[in-house]
Amino acid sequence: MKDRTAIKIIKQFGFTESQAKLFYAGFANGPSLMSHLAEKAIIPRGTAYYLMSELQRRGFFTAKKHGKRTVYVAASGKRLLQMAQEREKLIKKLIYQTKNL
Numbered sequence: 001m002k003d004r005t006a007i008k009i010i011k012q013f014g015f016t017e018s019q020a021k022l023f024y025a026g027f028a029n030g031p032s033l034m035s036h037l038a039e040k041a042i043i044p045r046g047t048a049y050y051l052m053s054e055l056q057r058r059g060f061f062t063a064k065k066h067g068k069r070t071v072y073v074a075a076s077g078k079r080l081l082q083m084a085q086e087r088e089k090l091i092k093k094l095i096y097q098t099k100n101l
Contacts, residue, residue: 003028018043022051023060026074033069059083 003024010020018041025040026032032040038048052072055061059079064071075083 016051018047019051019055022048023055023074026061026072031064031071031073033071037072 007020007024010023021041021043022037025037029040034048035045038045052061060075062073
């Protein structure tokens with residue numbers, strides 16, 4: 001039940017259902033291999049790799065090499081708050097710029 005609520009909240013930030021499940025799997029379980037994340041998110045591993053590239057591009061995951069394996073790390077709660085504050089600043093800047101047109 002708690003998982004569904006968290007995924008619903010994550011989706012409100014513009015994530016698709018699958019992206020939200022993958023992010024939640026990483027956020028809740030800590031650094032993980034893709035196979036573990038995909039299993040926890042209940043999505044095919046191939047799809048998880050595709051989704052991961054977008055989540056990494058947006059700054060929600062980082063990848064770390066451990067020998068031949070890659071471990072994926074979800075952004076921390078602190079980092080998520082920083083990202084939200086940065087977006088708030090950009091929105092305020094946009095509002096200010098449009099008022100001066």
